[in-house]
Amino acid sequence: xxxxxxxxxxxxxxxxxxxxxxxxxxxxxxxxxxxxxxxxxxxxxxxxxxxxxxxxxxxxxxxxxxxxxxxxxxxxxxxxxxxxxxxxxxxxxxxxxxxxxxxxxxxxxxxxxxxxxxxxxxxxxxxxxxxxxxxxxxxxxxxxxxxxxxxxxxxxxxxxxxxxxxxxxxxxxxxxxxxxxxxxxxxxxxxxxxxxxxxxx
Amino acid sequence: xxxxxxxxxxxxxxxxxxxxxxxxxxxxxxxxxxxxxxxxxxxxxxxxxxxxxxxxxxxxxxxxxxxxxxxxxxxxxxxxxxxxxxxxxxxxxxxxxxxxxxxxxxxxxxxxxxxxxxxxxxxxxxxxxxxxxxxxxxxxxxxxxxxxxxxxxxxxxxxxxxxxxxxxxxxxxxxxxxxxxxxxxxxxxxxxxxxxxxxxxxxxxxxxxxxxxxxxxxxxxxxxxxxxxxxxxxxxxxxxxxxx
Ligand SMILES: [Zn+2]
Ligand SMILES: [Zn+2]
Numbered sequence: 189x190x191x192x193x194x195x196x197x198x199x200x201x202x203x204x205x206x207x208x209x210x211x212x213x214x215x216x217x218x219x220x221x222x223x224x225x226x227x228x229x230x231x232x233x234x235x236x237x238x239x240x241x242x243x244x245x246x247x248x249x250x251x252x253x254x255x256x257x258x259x260x261x262x263x264x265x266x267x268x269x270x271x272x273x274x275x276x277x278x279x280x281x282x283x284x285x286x287x288x289x290x291x292x293x294x295x296x297x298x299x300x301x302x303x304x305x306x307x308x309x310x311x312x313x314x315x316x317x318x319x320x321x322x323x324x325x326x327x328x329x330x331x332x333x334x335x336x337x338x339x340x341x342x343x344x345x346x347x348x349x350x351x352x353x354x355x356x357x358x359x360x361x362x363x364x365x366x367x368x369x370x371x372x373x374x375x376x377x378x379x380x381x382x383x384x385x386x387x388x389x
Numbered sequence: 390x391x392x393x394x395x396x397x398x399x400x401x402x403x404x405x406x407x408x409x410x411x412x413x414x415x416x417x418x419x420x421x422x423x424x425x426x427x428x429x430x431x432x433x434x435x436x437x438x439x440x441x442x443x444x445x446x447x448x449x450x451x452x453x454x455x456x457x458x459x460x461x462x463x464x465x466x467x468x469x470x471x472x473x474x475x476x477x478x479x480x481x482x483x484x485x486x487x488x489x490x491x492x493x494x495x496x497x498x499x500x501x502x503x504x505x506x507x508x509x510x511x512x513x514x515x516x517x518x519x520x521x522x523x524x525x526x527x528x529x530x531x532x533x534x535x536x537x538x539x540x541x542x543x544x545x546x547x548x549x550x551x552x553x554x555x556x557x558x559x560x561x562x563x564x565x566x567x568x569x570x571x572x573x574x575x576x577x578x579x580x581x582x583x584x585x586x587x588x589x590x591x592x593x594x595x596x597x598x599x600x601x602x603x604x605x606x607x608x609x610x611x612x613x614x615x616x617x618x619x620x621x622x623x624x625x626x627x628x629x630x631x632x633x
Contacts, residue, residue, distance in 0.1 A: 205407065205408075206407040206408045300484060300485070301402075301484045301485065301487075301628060334439070335442060336403070336443040336444065336474065336480065336484075339475075340481065340484075343475070343476070343480070366433035369433060369438075373434075373436040375437070375439040375440035375466060375469065376440070376468075376469050376471070377440075377442075377469040378438055378439045380469075380471050
Protein backbone atom coordinates (compact mmCIF):
# COMPACT_ATOMS: atom_id res chain seq x y z
CA UNK A 189 0.00 0.00 0.00
CA UNK A 190 2.83 2.39 0.93
CA UNK A 191 6.19 2.92 -0.73
CA UNK A 192 8.76 0.70 1.05
CA UNK A 193 10.51 3.56 2.97
CA UNK A 194 7.16 4.66 4.43
CA UNK A 195 6.24 1.12 5.31
CA UNK A 196 9.59 0.71 7.05
CA UNK A 197 8.99 3.84 9.14
CA UNK A 198 5.51 2.60 10.11
CA UNK A 199 6.93 -0.79 11.09
CA UNK A 200 9.63 0.81 13.27
CA UNK A 201 7.21 3.22 14.96
CA UNK A 202 4.81 0.35 15.59
CA UNK A 203 7.45 -1.31 17.77
CA UNK A 204 7.21 1.52 20.33
CA UNK A 205 5.24 0.70 23.50
CA UNK A 206 1.61 1.71 23.36
CA UNK A 207 1.74 2.40 19.61
CA UNK A 208 -0.61 0.31 17.52
CA UNK A 209 -0.83 0.08 13.74
CA UNK A 210 -3.15 3.10 13.40
CA UNK A 211 -1.07 5.35 15.63
CA UNK A 212 2.09 4.28 13.82
CA UNK A 213 0.51 5.35 10.51
CA UNK A 214 -0.55 8.72 11.96
CA UNK A 215 2.93 9.37 13.35
CA UNK A 216 4.52 8.41 10.03
CA UNK A 217 2.21 10.81 8.15
CA UNK A 218 3.14 13.55 10.63
CA UNK A 219 6.85 12.96 10.04
CA UNK A 220 6.31 12.99 6.27
CA UNK A 221 4.61 16.37 6.47
CA UNK A 222 7.22 17.81 8.88
CA UNK A 223 10.01 20.10 7.65
CA UNK A 224 13.32 18.40 6.78
CA UNK A 225 14.89 20.18 9.81
CA UNK A 226 12.32 18.85 12.28
CA UNK A 227 12.55 15.32 10.90
CA UNK A 228 16.36 15.43 10.98
CA UNK A 229 16.29 16.73 14.58
CA UNK A 230 14.19 13.73 15.63
CA UNK A 231 16.50 11.29 13.87
CA UNK A 232 19.55 13.01 15.36
CA UNK A 233 18.09 12.97 18.89
CA UNK A 234 17.50 9.21 18.66
CA UNK A 235 21.00 8.62 17.34
CA UNK A 236 22.61 10.82 20.00
CA UNK A 237 20.76 9.29 22.93
CA UNK A 238 21.87 5.82 21.88
CA UNK A 239 25.45 6.99 21.40
CA UNK A 240 25.93 9.18 24.47
CA UNK A 241 23.77 7.67 27.18
CA UNK A 242 24.96 4.64 29.06
CA UNK A 243 24.44 3.24 32.54
CA UNK A 244 25.98 4.77 35.66
CA UNK A 245 28.81 2.55 36.93
CA UNK A 246 27.54 2.83 40.50
CA UNK A 247 23.74 2.79 40.40
CA UNK A 248 22.84 1.75 36.80
CA UNK A 249 20.68 4.81 36.26
CA UNK A 250 21.04 6.45 32.84
CA UNK A 251 24.16 8.60 32.63
CA UNK A 252 26.08 10.62 30.07
CA UNK A 253 29.28 10.28 32.12
CA UNK A 254 30.70 7.21 33.90
CA UNK A 255 28.60 8.30 36.91
CA UNK A 256 25.09 9.72 36.80
CA UNK A 257 24.35 13.21 38.11
CA UNK A 258 22.95 11.89 41.38
CA UNK A 259 25.96 9.68 42.16
CA UNK A 260 28.29 12.53 41.20
CA UNK A 261 26.47 15.01 43.45
CA UNK A 262 28.46 15.34 46.69
CA UNK A 263 25.49 16.87 48.50
CA UNK A 264 23.47 13.67 48.25
CA UNK A 265 23.55 11.37 51.28
CA UNK A 266 25.76 8.43 50.31
CA UNK A 267 24.59 6.41 53.32
CA UNK A 268 21.06 5.77 52.03
CA UNK A 269 20.22 3.79 48.88
CA UNK A 270 16.78 3.74 47.30
CA UNK A 271 16.29 0.57 45.22
CA UNK A 272 13.99 0.85 42.18
CA UNK A 273 13.10 -1.51 39.34
CA UNK A 274 13.69 0.72 36.32
CA UNK A 275 15.60 3.91 35.60
CA UNK A 276 12.25 5.54 34.85
CA UNK A 277 11.27 5.03 38.51
CA UNK A 278 13.98 7.44 39.72
CA UNK A 279 12.11 10.45 38.31
CA UNK A 280 8.87 10.08 40.33
CA UNK A 281 10.86 9.60 43.56
CA UNK A 282 12.99 12.68 42.75
CA UNK A 283 9.84 14.70 42.13
CA UNK A 284 8.68 14.10 45.71
CA UNK A 285 11.77 16.01 47.04
CA UNK A 286 11.54 13.67 50.05
CA UNK A 287 14.64 11.66 49.28
CA UNK A 288 18.21 12.97 49.48
CA UNK A 289 20.12 9.71 49.20
CA UNK A 290 21.25 7.79 46.15
CA UNK A 291 19.67 5.12 43.97
CA UNK A 292 20.18 1.60 42.75
CA UNK A 293 18.41 0.54 39.56
CA UNK A 294 17.81 -3.22 39.39
CA UNK A 295 16.77 -3.37 35.74
CA UNK A 296 13.51 -5.24 36.41
CA UNK A 297 11.83 -7.45 39.00
CA UNK A 298 12.25 -11.11 39.93
CA UNK A 299 9.94 -13.47 38.10
CA UNK A 300 11.18 -17.06 38.01
CA UNK A 301 8.29 -18.00 35.71
CA UNK A 302 9.48 -15.53 33.09
CA UNK A 303 13.05 -16.69 33.64
CA UNK A 304 14.07 -13.52 35.53
CA UNK A 305 16.34 -14.74 38.35
CA UNK A 306 18.55 -12.70 40.71
CA UNK A 307 21.47 -13.11 38.29
CA UNK A 308 19.54 -11.25 35.58
CA UNK A 309 19.17 -8.13 37.73
CA UNK A 310 21.75 -5.84 39.36
CA UNK A 311 21.12 -7.48 42.73
CA UNK A 312 24.65 -8.81 43.29
CA UNK A 313 25.95 -5.31 42.54
CA UNK A 314 23.60 -3.95 45.23
CA UNK A 315 24.93 -6.38 47.86
CA UNK A 316 28.50 -5.46 46.98
CA UNK A 317 27.64 -1.77 47.23
CA UNK A 318 26.03 -2.25 50.63
CA UNK A 319 28.97 -4.18 52.06
CA UNK A 320 31.67 -1.92 50.57
CA UNK A 321 33.54 -0.46 53.58
CA UNK A 322 34.69 2.56 51.53
CA UNK A 323 31.17 3.99 51.55
CA UNK A 324 29.22 2.80 54.63
CA UNK A 325 25.49 2.37 54.07
CA UNK A 326 23.00 2.97 56.91
CA UNK A 327 19.73 2.30 55.16
CA UNK A 328 18.38 0.59 52.06
CA UNK A 329 14.91 1.73 50.99
CA UNK A 330 13.13 -0.84 48.84
CA UNK A 331 10.99 1.11 46.38
CA UNK A 332 10.18 -1.66 43.92
CA UNK A 333 6.64 -1.58 42.54
CA UNK A 334 3.88 -2.83 44.79
CA UNK A 335 3.02 -5.49 42.23
CA UNK A 336 3.42 -9.19 42.96
CA UNK A 337 6.81 -9.34 41.23
CA UNK A 338 7.91 -6.08 42.89
CA UNK A 339 6.97 -7.44 46.32
CA UNK A 340 8.74 -10.73 45.65
CA UNK A 341 11.87 -8.79 44.69
CA UNK A 342 11.72 -6.65 47.84
CA UNK A 343 11.26 -9.73 50.06
CA UNK A 344 14.18 -11.49 48.42
CA UNK A 345 16.53 -8.52 48.85
CA UNK A 346 15.40 -7.88 52.43
CA UNK A 347 16.04 -11.53 53.39
CA UNK A 348 19.52 -11.52 51.88
CA UNK A 349 20.51 -8.16 53.36
CA UNK A 350 19.37 -9.24 56.84
CA UNK A 351 21.88 -12.08 56.58
CA UNK A 352 24.73 -10.36 54.76
CA UNK A 353 24.58 -6.91 56.30
CA UNK A 354 22.67 -7.15 59.60
CA UNK A 355 23.67 -3.62 60.63
CA UNK A 356 21.97 -2.00 57.67
CA UNK A 357 18.38 -0.88 58.17
CA UNK A 358 16.13 -2.19 55.39
CA UNK A 359 12.88 -0.31 54.82
CA UNK A 360 10.02 -0.64 52.37
CA UNK A 361 7.90 2.23 51.09
CA UNK A 362 4.59 2.29 52.96
CA UNK A 363 1.71 1.28 50.75
CA UNK A 364 -1.79 2.49 51.22
CA UNK A 365 -4.53 4.43 49.56
CA UNK A 366 -3.71 6.67 46.64
CA UNK A 367 -4.37 10.37 47.26
CA UNK A 368 -7.64 11.17 45.50
CA UNK A 369 -8.61 7.51 45.40
CA UNK A 370 -11.98 6.35 46.69
CA UNK A 371 -12.05 3.92 49.59
CA UNK A 372 -14.77 2.16 47.64
CA UNK A 373 -12.37 1.29 44.84
CA UNK A 374 -9.43 0.20 46.99
CA UNK A 375 -8.73 -3.51 46.78
CA UNK A 376 -8.67 -5.55 49.97
CA UNK A 377 -4.92 -6.16 50.06
CA UNK A 378 -4.17 -2.44 49.68
CA UNK A 379 -6.77 -1.55 52.27
CA UNK A 380 -5.40 -4.22 54.63
CA UNK A 381 -1.89 -2.79 54.29
CA UNK A 382 -3.20 0.72 54.82
CA UNK A 383 -4.79 -0.49 58.05
CA UNK A 384 -1.66 -2.28 59.20
CA UNK A 385 0.37 0.89 58.57
CA UNK A 386 -2.11 3.36 60.12
CA UNK A 387 -0.66 6.12 62.30
CA UNK A 388 -1.91 8.24 65.11
CA UNK A 389 -3.15 11.70 64.20
CA UNK B 390 -20.62 -15.43 21.11
CA UNK B 391 -20.50 -11.80 22.23
CA UNK B 392 -21.78 -10.19 25.40
CA UNK B 393 -21.08 -10.25 29.11
CA UNK B 394 -19.39 -13.22 30.73
CA UNK B 395 -19.78 -13.57 34.48
CA UNK B 396 -17.27 -15.89 36.03
CA UNK B 397 -15.05 -16.65 38.95
CA UNK B 398 -11.39 -16.43 38.08
CA UNK B 399 -7.88 -16.58 39.48
CA UNK B 400 -5.35 -14.17 37.97
CA UNK B 401 -2.47 -16.40 36.94
CA UNK B 402 -0.41 -13.83 35.07
CA UNK B 403 -0.45 -10.11 34.50
CA UNK B 404 1.55 -8.34 31.80
CA UNK B 405 1.97 -4.60 31.32
CA UNK B 406 0.44 -3.40 28.11
CA UNK B 407 0.59 0.04 26.54
CA UNK B 408 0.50 3.13 28.72
CA UNK B 409 -1.69 2.02 31.61
CA UNK B 410 -3.28 -1.32 30.70
CA UNK B 411 -2.60 -4.89 31.63
CA UNK B 412 -3.21 -8.15 29.82
CA UNK B 413 -4.40 -10.77 32.28
CA UNK B 414 -4.25 -14.52 32.00
CA UNK B 415 -7.16 -15.86 34.00
CA UNK B 416 -8.07 -19.36 35.03
CA UNK B 417 -11.80 -19.97 35.32
CA UNK B 418 -13.87 -23.00 36.37
CA UNK B 419 -16.00 -23.27 33.23
CA UNK B 420 -14.05 -21.50 30.51
CA UNK B 421 -10.55 -22.76 31.30
CA UNK B 422 -7.80 -20.30 30.58
CA UNK B 423 -8.79 -16.97 29.08
CA UNK B 424 -6.99 -13.73 28.33
CA UNK B 425 -8.48 -10.34 29.06
CA UNK B 426 -7.40 -6.73 28.90
CA UNK B 427 -7.89 -4.45 31.90
CA UNK B 428 -7.86 -0.85 30.74
CA UNK B 429 -6.32 1.90 32.84
CA UNK B 430 -5.55 -0.51 35.67
CA UNK B 431 -2.04 0.84 36.23
CA UNK B 432 -3.32 4.33 37.03
CA UNK B 433 -3.47 4.85 40.79
CA UNK B 434 -7.11 5.97 40.57
CA UNK B 435 -8.26 2.87 38.69
CA UNK B 436 -11.47 1.45 40.12
CA UNK B 437 -9.88 -2.01 39.93
CA UNK B 438 -7.31 -1.05 42.59
CA UNK B 439 -4.71 -3.78 43.00
CA UNK B 440 -7.16 -6.64 42.71
CA UNK B 441 -6.06 -7.68 39.24
CA UNK B 442 -2.62 -8.68 40.51
CA UNK B 443 -1.60 -12.34 40.25
CA UNK B 444 -3.21 -14.81 42.70
CA UNK B 445 -6.33 -12.75 43.39
CA UNK B 446 -9.46 -14.87 43.31
CA UNK B 447 -12.27 -12.77 41.89
CA UNK B 448 -15.85 -12.55 40.76
CA UNK B 449 -15.49 -10.98 37.35
CA UNK B 450 -17.62 -9.59 34.59
CA UNK B 451 -15.86 -9.64 31.24
CA UNK B 452 -17.05 -8.30 27.95
CA UNK B 453 -16.54 -10.57 25.01
CA UNK B 454 -16.47 -8.88 21.63
CA UNK B 455 -15.30 -10.45 18.41
CA UNK B 456 -11.67 -10.53 19.47
CA UNK B 457 -10.20 -13.41 21.44
CA UNK B 458 -9.15 -10.93 24.11
CA UNK B 459 -11.96 -10.15 26.54
CA UNK B 460 -12.28 -6.82 28.36
CA UNK B 461 -12.56 -6.63 32.14
CA UNK B 462 -15.74 -4.75 33.09
CA UNK B 463 -15.77 -5.40 36.83
CA UNK B 464 -13.88 -7.37 39.45
CA UNK B 465 -14.85 -8.14 43.04
CA UNK B 466 -12.47 -9.83 45.41
CA UNK B 467 -13.30 -13.25 46.81
CA UNK B 468 -9.87 -13.36 48.42
CA UNK B 469 -6.52 -11.72 47.75
CA UNK B 470 -4.51 -14.27 49.80
CA UNK B 471 -2.78 -11.39 51.64
CA UNK B 472 -0.39 -13.44 53.84
CA UNK B 473 1.01 -15.28 50.85
CA UNK B 474 2.21 -11.91 49.51
CA UNK B 475 4.43 -11.29 52.55
CA UNK B 476 6.41 -14.50 52.11
CA UNK B 477 8.95 -14.83 49.30
CA UNK B 478 8.86 -18.65 49.23
CA UNK B 479 5.05 -18.65 49.14
CA UNK B 480 4.98 -16.15 46.25
CA UNK B 481 7.48 -18.32 44.40
CA UNK B 482 5.36 -21.45 44.97
CA UNK B 483 2.19 -19.63 43.89
CA UNK B 484 3.92 -18.51 40.69
CA UNK B 485 5.07 -22.05 39.91
CA UNK B 486 1.63 -23.50 40.64
CA UNK B 487 -0.08 -20.95 38.37
CA UNK B 488 2.51 -21.55 35.66
CA UNK B 489 1.94 -25.30 35.78
CA UNK B 490 -1.83 -24.78 35.42
CA UNK B 491 -1.30 -22.31 32.57
CA UNK B 492 0.92 -24.73 30.68
CA UNK B 493 -1.08 -27.91 31.24
CA UNK B 494 -4.54 -26.37 30.82
CA UNK B 495 -4.06 -23.67 28.24
CA UNK B 496 -7.32 -24.17 26.35
CA UNK B 497 -10.90 -23.09 27.00
CA UNK B 498 -11.92 -26.63 28.01
CA UNK B 499 -13.68 -26.51 31.37
CA UNK B 500 -11.88 -28.17 34.29
CA UNK B 501 -13.71 -27.02 37.42
CA UNK B 502 -11.65 -29.51 39.45
CA UNK B 503 -8.41 -27.82 38.37
CA UNK B 504 -9.82 -24.43 39.35
CA UNK B 505 -10.76 -25.77 42.80
CA UNK B 506 -7.35 -27.39 43.17
CA UNK B 507 -5.56 -24.13 42.31
CA UNK B 508 -7.69 -22.18 44.83
CA UNK B 509 -6.98 -24.85 47.43
CA UNK B 510 -3.23 -24.60 46.78
CA UNK B 511 -3.25 -20.79 47.05
CA UNK B 512 -5.29 -21.00 50.27
CA UNK B 513 -2.77 -23.45 51.76
CA UNK B 514 0.18 -21.26 50.78
CA UNK B 515 -1.63 -18.30 52.34
CA UNK B 516 -2.47 -20.14 55.55
CA UNK B 517 1.07 -21.42 56.09
CA UNK B 518 2.89 -18.25 54.96
CA UNK B 519 5.71 -17.08 57.19
CA UNK B 520 5.14 -19.84 59.75
CA UNK B 521 6.62 -23.24 60.61
CA UNK B 522 3.75 -25.04 58.83
CA UNK B 523 4.55 -23.60 55.44
CA UNK B 524 3.27 -25.35 52.34
CA UNK B 525 5.81 -23.59 50.13
CA UNK B 526 7.83 -26.77 49.78
CA UNK B 527 9.14 -28.88 46.94
CA UNK B 528 6.97 -31.81 48.11
CA UNK B 529 3.80 -29.72 48.06
CA UNK B 530 4.59 -28.41 44.57
CA UNK B 531 5.09 -31.94 43.24
CA UNK B 532 1.90 -33.21 44.89
CA UNK B 533 0.06 -30.32 43.21
CA UNK B 534 1.49 -31.32 39.84
CA UNK B 535 0.56 -34.96 40.35
CA UNK B 536 -3.04 -33.89 40.99
CA UNK B 537 -2.94 -31.79 37.82
CA UNK B 538 -1.76 -34.89 35.93
CA UNK B 539 -4.70 -36.79 37.34
CA UNK B 540 -7.10 -34.05 36.23
CA UNK B 541 -5.56 -34.05 32.76
CA UNK B 542 -5.97 -37.82 32.50
CA UNK B 543 -2.21 -38.29 32.50
CA UNK B 544 -1.70 -39.77 35.96
CA UNK B 545 1.28 -42.13 35.84
CA UNK B 546 0.65 -45.80 36.44
CA UNK B 547 2.15 -46.64 39.83
CA UNK B 548 0.49 -49.88 40.91
CA UNK B 549 2.26 -52.22 38.50
CA UNK B 550 4.72 -52.22 35.61
CA UNK B 551 3.34 -49.90 32.92
CA UNK B 552 4.73 -52.21 30.21
CA UNK B 553 3.97 -55.76 31.36
CA UNK B 554 1.79 -55.43 34.44
CA UNK B 555 4.32 -57.11 36.79
CA UNK B 556 3.59 -56.07 40.38
CA UNK B 557 7.07 -56.59 41.87
CA UNK B 558 10.60 -55.38 41.13
CA UNK B 559 9.35 -51.94 40.07
CA UNK B 560 12.74 -50.24 39.87
CA UNK B 561 12.45 -47.57 37.21
CA UNK B 562 10.14 -45.01 35.64
CA UNK B 563 9.44 -44.56 31.97
CA UNK B 564 7.73 -41.43 30.65
CA UNK B 565 7.11 -43.22 27.36
CA UNK B 566 5.39 -46.17 29.06
CA UNK B 567 3.54 -43.75 31.35
CA UNK B 568 4.50 -45.16 34.72
CA UNK B 569 6.77 -47.32 36.80
CA UNK B 570 8.43 -50.26 35.05
CA UNK B 571 9.91 -53.53 36.30
CA UNK B 572 13.52 -54.63 36.02
CA UNK B 573 12.74 -56.59 32.82
CA UNK B 574 11.16 -53.56 31.10
CA UNK B 575 13.43 -50.89 32.53
CA UNK B 576 15.20 -50.05 29.22
CA UNK B 577 14.45 -46.44 28.27
CA UNK B 578 13.49 -45.53 31.83
CA UNK B 579 15.48 -44.10 34.71
CA UNK B 580 16.01 -45.51 38.19
CA UNK B 581 13.21 -44.62 40.57
CA UNK B 582 13.79 -45.51 44.22
CA UNK B 583 11.23 -46.93 46.61
CA UNK B 584 10.97 -43.64 48.47
CA UNK B 585 10.09 -41.71 45.30
CA UNK B 586 7.53 -44.36 44.33
CA UNK B 587 5.97 -44.21 47.81
CA UNK B 588 5.92 -40.42 47.71
CA UNK B 589 4.05 -40.34 44.40
CA UNK B 590 1.52 -42.96 45.49
CA UNK B 591 1.01 -41.17 48.81
CA UNK B 592 0.73 -37.70 47.26
CA UNK B 593 -1.91 -38.88 44.76
CA UNK B 594 -3.94 -40.54 47.48
CA UNK B 595 -3.89 -37.77 50.08
CA UNK B 596 -5.13 -34.21 50.39
CA UNK B 597 -2.78 -31.40 49.37
CA UNK B 598 -2.66 -30.21 52.98
CA UNK B 599 -1.30 -33.59 53.98
CA UNK B 600 1.54 -34.27 51.58
CA UNK B 601 3.85 -37.14 52.62
CA UNK B 602 7.44 -36.34 53.47
CA UNK B 603 10.35 -37.50 51.37
CA UNK B 604 14.05 -36.77 51.08
CA UNK B 605 15.42 -34.51 48.36
CA UNK B 606 16.69 -37.41 46.22
CA UNK B 607 13.23 -38.98 46.16
CA UNK B 608 11.66 -35.62 45.33
CA UNK B 609 14.09 -35.09 42.46
CA UNK B 610 13.22 -38.50 41.04
CA UNK B 611 9.50 -37.82 41.44
CA UNK B 612 9.91 -34.46 39.68
CA UNK B 613 11.68 -36.14 36.78
CA UNK B 614 8.91 -38.75 36.54
CA UNK B 615 6.25 -36.00 36.47
CA UNK B 616 8.12 -33.90 33.92
CA UNK B 617 8.78 -36.82 31.57
CA UNK B 618 5.16 -37.90 31.77
CA UNK B 619 3.83 -34.48 30.74
CA UNK B 620 6.50 -34.10 28.08
CA UNK B 621 5.76 -37.48 26.60
CA UNK B 622 1.99 -37.52 26.75
CA UNK B 623 1.03 -33.85 26.94
CA UNK B 624 3.93 -32.45 24.85
CA UNK B 625 4.36 -29.77 27.49
CA UNK B 626 7.53 -28.68 29.27
CA UNK B 627 7.06 -27.66 32.88
CA UNK B 628 9.34 -25.27 34.71
CA UNK B 629 11.34 -26.51 37.68
CA UNK B 630 9.09 -27.17 40.69
CA UNK B 631 11.35 -25.38 43.14
CA UNK B 632 13.94 -22.62 43.15
CA UNK B 633 16.71 -24.87 44.46
ZN1 LIG C 1 24.44 6.70 39.58
ZN1 LIG D 1 7.56 -54.97 33.12
